[in-house]
Amino acid sequence: MNTLLKLDQVETFIGQYHILQGISFEVPKGEVTVLLGRNGAGKTTTLRTIMGLNPAAKGSVQFKGEEIKSLPTFTIANKGIGYVPEDQGIFAGLTVEENIKVAVKKENDETRQRLDWILELFPDLKKFWKKPGGLLSGGQKQMLSIARAYVNDNELLLIDEPSKGLAPIIVEKVMESIQQMKDKTTIILVEQNFMMASTIGDSFYIIDDGRTVSNGSMNLLREDEEMRRKYLGIA
Amino acid sequence: MYDSRSMLILLSQVFIFAVLAMSYDILLGYTGIVSFGHAMFFGIGAYTVGVFMKRFEPETSYFLLAVLVTILLTAVVSYFVGLLTLRLKSHFYAMLTMAFAGLFLVLAEKWRTVTYGNDGFTFRVPDFLKDRTDFYLICLASMVIVFILLKRFTNSPLGRVLQAIRENEQRTESLGYSVLQYKVIASVVSGVIAGIAGILYAVSLRFVNTSVFTMDITLDALLMTIIGGVGTLVGAIIGAGIIEFSHHWLTALAKVHWIFERWIIFFGIIYILAVMFFPQGIVGSLQKLKFRKKKTTAVPVDSETISQGDS
Amino acid sequence: MDVLINLSLNGLATGMLIFLLAAGLTLIFGLMDVLNFAHGGLFAWGAYSGIWIYSSTGSFFAGIIGAILTGMILGIVTERWIIKPVYGNHVQQILITLGLMLVLSEMLKVVWGPNQISAATPDYLSGSWEFGGIIIIKYRVFIIAVGFAVFLAVQYLLKKTKIGLVVRAGVMNKEMVQSLGVNIQRVFMFVFMIGAGMAALGGMLLGPYSGVIYADMGMEFAILAFIVVVIGGMGSFTGSVMAAILVGLSGSFMAYYVPDLALAANMLLMAVVLIFRPQGLFGAKG
Numbered sequence: 001m002n003t004l005l006k007l008d009q010v011e012t013f014i015g016q017y018h019i020l021q022g023i024s025f026e027v028p029k030g031e032v033t034v035l036l037g038r039n040g041a042g043k044t045t046t047l048r049t050i051m052g053l054n055p056a057a058k059g060s061v062q063f064k065g066e067e068i069k070s071l072p073t074f075t076i077a078n079k080g081i082g083y084v085p086e087d088q089g090i091f092a093g094l095t096v097e098e099n100i101k102v103a104v105k106k107e108n109d110e111t112r113q114r115l116d117w118i119l120e121l122f123p124d125l126k127k128f129w130k131k132p133g134g135l136l137s138g139g140q141k142q143m144l145s146i147a148r149a150y151v152n153d154n155e156l157l158l159i160d161e162p163s164k165g166l167a168p169i170i171v172e173k174v175m176e177s178i179q180q181m182k183d184k185t186t187i188i189l190v191e192q193n194f195m196m197a198s199t200i201g202d203s204f205y206i207i208d209d210g211r212t213v214s215n216g217s218m219n220l221l222r223e224d225e226e227m228r229r230k231y232l233g234i235a
Numbered sequence: 236m237y238d239s240r241s242m243l244i245l246l247s248q249v250f251i252f253a254v255l256a257m258s259y260d261i262l263l264g265y266t267g268i269v270s271f272g273h274a275m276f277f278g279i280g281a282y283t284v285g286v287f288m289k290r291f292e293p294e295t296s297y298f299l300l301a302v303l304v305t306i307l308l309t310a311v312v313s314y315f316v317g318l319l320t321l322r323l324k325s326h327f328y329a330m331l332t333m334a335f336a337g338l339f340l341v342l343a344e345k346w347r348t349v350t351y352g353n354d355g356f357t358f359r360v361p362d363f364l365k366d367r368t369d370f371y372l373i374c375l376a377s378m379v380i381v382f383i384l385l386k387r388f389t390n391s392p393l394g395r396v397l398q399a400i401r402e403n404e405q406r407t408e409s410l411g412y413s414v415l416q417y418k419v420i421a422s423v424v425s426g427v428i429a430g431i432a433g434i435l436y437a438v439s440l441r442f443v444n445t446s447v448f449t450m451d452i453t454l455d456a457l458l459m460t461i462i463g464g465v466g467t468l469v470g471a472i473i474g475a476g477i478i479e480f481s482h483h484w485l486t487a488l489a490k491v492h493w494i495f496e497r498w499i500i501f502f503g504i505i506y507i508l509a510v511m512f513f514p515q516g517i518v519g520s521l522q523k524l525k526f527r528k529k530k531t532t533a534v535p536v537d538s539e540t541i542s543q544g545d546s
Numbered sequence: 547m548d549v550l551i552n553l554s555l556n557g558l559a560t561g562m563l564i565f566l567l568a569a570g571l572t573l574i575f576g577l578m579d580v581l582n583f584a585h586g587g588l589f590a591w592g593a594y595s596g597i598w599i600y601s602s603t604g605s606f607f608a609g610i611i612g613a614i615l616t617g618m619i620l621g622i623v624t625e626r627w628i629i630k631p632v633y634g635n636h637v638q639q640i641l642i643t644l645g646l647m648l649v650l651s652e653m654l655k656v657v658w659g660p661n662q663i664s665a666a667t668p669d670y671l672s673g674s675w676e677f678g679g680i681i682i683i684k685y686r687v688f689i690i691a692v693g694f695a696v697f698l699a700v701q702y703l704l705k706k707t708k709i710g711l712v713v714r715a716g717v718m719n720k721e722m723v724q725s726l727g728v729n730i731q732r733v734f735m736f737v738f739m740i741g742a743g744m745a746a747l748g749g750m751l752l753g754p755y756s757g758v759i760y761a762d763m764g765m766e767f768a769i770l771a772f773i774v775v776v777i778g779g780m781g782s783f784t785g786s787v788m789a790a791i792l793v794g795l796s797g798s799f800m801a802y803y804v805p806d807l808a809l810a811a812n813m814l815l816m817a818v819v820l821i822f823r824p825q826g827l828f829g830a831k832g
Contacts, residue, residue, distance in 0.1 A: 015403075051725055077727035089722035091715045101708070102715045103726045148726070269640045319821055325636045326581040327820055330772045334813040337769060345806050450765065454648060461641065497656050503649040510642045511631050 004029045004156055004186050005050070010059035012049045019045045021210040023059070027156070032178070032187045034201035034218070036194070042210040043190040044086055047158045050188075051083050052076045063156070078105070082149030086160040086190075088141045092134030096125055096144055099133050103148040111151060118147045121177050139170035146177060156186050163193045175200055198222050243371045244439070249479045250374035251435045252459060254381050256471035258428035259456040264466030265389055266421040267401030269325055272332030274452035275339050276313060276426040280305045280433025285443035286349060288358040295361045305430045313426025317419040333450070340448040355444020364438055374435055378472070381428060385468055388424065397421050401466075429456075458502055461509050478502065548680050553798045559686040559755070561794020562693025566748030567771040568778070568786040569700065570741020576717040576781020578734050579636075580629055583643035585745055586768025587650030588624075592617045592746025593759045594654055597665045606668040610750055617746020618739045620650075625738040630731070647765070654761040662760045665753035689751050696744060697787055703740075704783060713737055717781050770797075773816040779826025789827065 005027040012020035020042050027033045035043045048054045050061060052073040061069045068076050077083070091099050104111055119126050122143040128136060133144060142162055149157050159178065163171040171193070178187060179200050191197040197204070197218075204221055206214040214227065221228060255277060262268045287301035320331045343350045350356075364370055388394050396417050399407045408414045437443045446452075455478065463474020485498035571585050596613030600606050628646050632638040666672075667685045674683045704710035712733055716723045724730050752767070753759045770793065778789030793812055800808040819826060 053721060053725070072729075073721075073724040074727050074729045077725055083725040085722070085725070089719055089725070091718045091722070093718055094711070094715060098711055098715075102711055102723065102728070105727060152727075263637075267637060269637055271644070319817075323820060323824060325640060326575070327776070327824065329583070329640050330581070330776065331817060331820055333769065334773070334816055338810055338813050341810055454644075457641070457644070494656070496660075497652050500649055500652040500656065503645055503652060507628065507642055507645040507649065510638050510645060511628075 002028050004064060005188070006060075006062045007046075007050070008060045008062075010046075010049060010056045010061060012045055012054050013057050014045070014054055019054075019210055020049060020056075023049075023207065023210070023212050025205045025212055025215065027186060027188055028203070029155075029186050030183070031202040032182060032189055032200050034197045034204045035188065035190045035207055036192075036197060036204055036221075037207035039192070041207045043207050044160055045210075046207065047083070047085075047160055047188070047190060050076075050158060051081065080153070080155040082152065082154035082157045084142075084145045084149045084157065084159040084162065086164065088145040090133040090136070090141045090144055093132060095130050095132055096128050096136070097130060099144055100148055100151055103151055105152050110153060114153065115147075115151050118150050118177075121180065122147060122173075139166050139173070142166060142170070142174055143177075146174070150181060150185070154185060156188070157181070158188050158190075160190045161192060162189075163191065163196050171196060194228065240367060243367050245479065245483055247367075247371045247374045247439055249476050250371075250378040251432055251439060252455065252479055253378045253472040253475035254435065255429055255432035255452075255456050256459040256463065256475045257378075257381055257385055257468055258425045258432065260460045260465060260468055260471040261385060261389070261397075261421055261425045261428070263457075263460055264464075264468075264470070265394065265401060266397040266418060267404075268321070268418060268421065269329050270332045270422075270425075271329045271450070271453055272316075272334075272336035273425075273429055273456050274448050274450065275316075275332075275336045276309045276429035277433040277436070277452050278339055278343065278448035279308050279312065280430035281437035281443045281447040282343065282350060282433075283308065283430075284434045284437050285356065285358050288360060289356060293359040293361050295363060298361045298364070302431075302434060305434055306427050309426040309430035310423050313423045314419060317422035318415075321418040321422065322415050336448060336450070336453065340445060343445045343448050350445070353445050355442060355446075357442045360438055360441055370439065374439075377431065377435060381431070382468060382472070385424075385428070389468070393417070393420065398466075458506050461506055462502065549802070551680055551682070553802055554795065555682065555686045555690070557795035557798030558791060559689040559693075559794070560798060561791040562689050563748045563752050563755075564767065564770050564774050564794055565693055565787050565790035566696065566744045566751070567767055568774040568790050569697075569783060570738075570744045571771055572775045572778065572781055572786045573713070573717075573737050573783060574741050575775065577713060577720070577737050578629075578633075580633075580639055581643070582624075582629070582738075582741075583640060583768075584624060584628075584646035584650060585741070585771065586764030586766075587647045588617050588620055588742045588745040588764070589749040589752075589767055590654055590759070590761060590764030591620055591650060591749070593665075593749035593753045593763065594658055594663070596746070596750030597663065597753045597759060598658070600665075600668075606671070610747065613746045613750035614743045617742040617744070617749075620746075621739045621742025622735060624742070625735050629738075630734075647768075651761045651764060660761065662758045664758050666757070667754040671754075685755060689755065692747075692751060696747070700740070700744075700783065709733070709736065770812065773812050775826075776816050776824075777819050777826055782826065785826055 003026045006025075008024050010020055010023040011018070023042070023046050025033070035046060037043050045054060049056050052068070052071055052075075056069050059069070060067060063076075063079060063081065066079075068079065091102065094102070100115070124140050125144055125147060128140065133141065136144060146159070146162065149159075162174050162178070166174065175196055178189070181187065182200075189197065189201060198221065201218045203217050204215060205212050206227075255273075258276075259270075259273055262270050262273075283305045284298065284301040287297050287304070291297045316332070316335055320328050323331070344352055364373070389398070396407065396412055399412075400414055400417060404414055433447060436447070459474030459478050460471050461474070462477060463472065464470025481498060481502070485495045485501075488495040567585060567589055571582060575581050592613040595616040596609040599612035600609030603609070624646065628642055629639060632642055671685050671688050674681045676682070704714060712723060712728055716728075716730060716733055720730060723733075748767075749759075749764070752763070774786060774789040774793050777793065778785030778787075797808055797812065800811060
């Protein structure tokens with residue numbers, strides 16, 4: 001099947017705040033789908049809704065044809081969805097090794113291969129292997145968070161603003177890693193950094209005020225300056 | 236079954252504990268604060284009046300002085316304890332208030348020259364309090380007056396802020412209210428009223444000992460407020476009635492079968508069920524049936540999540 | 547010298563008993579954000595069931611095992627039926643665990659009667675040794691040994707096993723642990739069970755030490771445990787050990803030299819820590 005994840009008119013409340021008021025999109029398998037939008041639009045909440053951390057009040061969330069809207073977070077994660085949250089979610093008191101160990105579901109050759117591969121990509125993690133996660137720099141934490149999501153053979157990765165607060169050279173590295181993961185897994189990327197998003201993204205959806213307002217192939221957005229200005233506030 | 240005298244005494248107890256429960260309701264029901272040290276203020280009131288009646292003359296003037304001193308003491312203690320502890324998370328506040336009450340208990344036990352330790356002491360009361368019927372009327376009047384005053388208090392702008400704090404503390408703070416100050420006010424009002432209840436209690440027994448500082452008193456207030464209905468004031472009165480009457484009847488039944496001696500388990504279980512399913516108690520649930528509300532379910536999250544928002 | 551050693555051993559033994567109660571409390575709080583006001587009830591039930599099994603079977607060891615099992619079962623019941631339904635709401639959860647404490651204490655009186663029950667140490671642990679004029683009470687050493695063994699066991703569990711890793715991670719970030727596919731509810735249950743078992747063990751060990759058990763013993767020790775948990779830092783296992791030993795030792799010495807101040811001093815210490823350094827002396831969470 002080509003559509004890995006499908007959201008249909010999803011609405012989410014946080015307390016009494018109606019954060020998501022109608023999110024609909026489809027994520028094709030093997031591609032990088034980018035969620036764009038201004039601050040406060042609802043992009044992070046969308047990812048959290050998919051993961052079940054803020055369950056959808058209305059609408060439907062289907063993963064590989066199965067409705068996952070009401071499932072507990074850990075069940076959703078075990079269906080093969082990895083999450084790299086905005087704050088990276090690193091366990092500061094645990095070592096890099098332990099951080100990854102928490103994530104590992106099956107200790108088999110495949111996992112070891114994936115771990116080796118990602119450590120090649122992020123040699124810093126090997127260097128800090130036995131050091132507490134709290135000592136890592138912002139960029140290294142991001143790498144660890146990505147590595148943790150990648151180490152299992154997850155079919156879908158949700159990555160929330162990986163470039164935020166990072167130096168350009170680190171951003172490049174992170175981008176490169178996501179680029180290389182493309183053929184192994186499907187990715188939903190939330191990004192405000194349009195340069196980055198347009199480089200690796202295949203298709204996009206723009207979220208504004210809790211609604212999906214526009215979508216298309218990345219080429220479209222690269223060319224349409226007016227759309228960019230209207231929804232992203234940039235030229 | 237009953238003679239009018241024992242009924243009078245029983246009802247007086249109900250009124251006294253209704254006052255205590257209402258004071259607790261201000262904290263728990265209206266402001267959302269869980270205190271495990273409420274006995275502190277009750278005990279202060281009880282001992283103050285006892286000491287004054289014993290040390291000085293059992294005259295009206297000294298009694299009124301005792302009332303005044305109680306109000307002052309409870310206000311001061313509740314103010315400072317509140318200031319220090321209300322800024323902490325609810326768990327810590329509960330633990331600390333429990334510890335403070337414990338401190339007062341130890342103090343009462345050790346300061347034998349004043350309190351006569353665990354044994355306590357009896358004392359005489361001024362003439363106008365001697366007659367049982369008069370005292371009954373005074374207790375009834377106290378309960379009604381406290382009810383009216385607190386009802387006005389909760390309906391006042393200040394009272395409404397307290398309720399807003401109960402509903403959503405962060406939001407109230409972000410709207411510009413100094414939440415800590417409001418909580419301290421609630422704590423002081425609550426403490427003073429509890430002290431008054433303590434005075435009435437000691438007078439009703441003409442006796443005071445360390446039991447007024449024990450967890451039992453706080454538990455009584457808790458049970459009454461929850462079972463009767465938090466946040467309604469009327470609920471506190473009803474709860475007091477239920478608990479006191481049950482106490483009376485069930486312990487009488489203990490002669491029939493020993494299990495009634497443990498009547499409080501029954502209420503403990505009802506209390507647990509109430510907290511779980513009917514946090515609003517009897518009165519609140521009835522109110523709720525009138526006005527339906529929507530609830531959202533809880534997911535295991537860290538508290539930072541709520542403020543994390545979205546991007 | 548004799549006095550110093552005895553006070554120290556007494557303090558350490560008491561400290562170990564408090565540790566058994568406090569360790570569970572602190573882990574449960576660190577992981578679940580739940581302060582179990584009923585923990586003292588588990589302590590008391592451990593004492594009563596353990597002593598009862600001991601006096602019925604004559605085997606002290608059976609009593610210990612029985613106590614731990616009782617604690618674990620009560621722990622599972624508490625977590626599933628009392629705490630889980632109100633999870634997330636701090637006020638409800640504080641209220642409900644206190645209510646449970648009341649019910650647990652009263653149930654003890656229903657089952658075993660309201661009077662005190664005497665408890666004695668088994669023969670092979672009674673009495674004392676003598677080393678060069680210094681008398682050392684055997685049972686005290688036993689308590690210290692058991693406490694230390696439990697500490698090592700739990701420490702091993704936390705540092706060297708997968709579930710221990712998950713618990714440590716969960717204390718730091720519950721959400722992330724779930725996002726990584728871990729069923730946090732099961733972990734809660736596990737931690738609660740271990741904490742309850744430890745509390746019950748503590749109660750069982752205390753019984754013969756003090757000679758009597760009574761329904762309210764749970765409440766008294768629970769307050770000490772709260773103090774220790776606050777001083778040591780909510781969520782810090784090692785913090786709870788250090789603080790328990792500290793409180794135990796200070797209590798022991800003060801009870802001897804300035805008895806009236808002992809309990810008050812502990813409470814004041816807790817108040818001071820809470821007000822000025824809420825994350826405790828070794829704390830992981832504030």
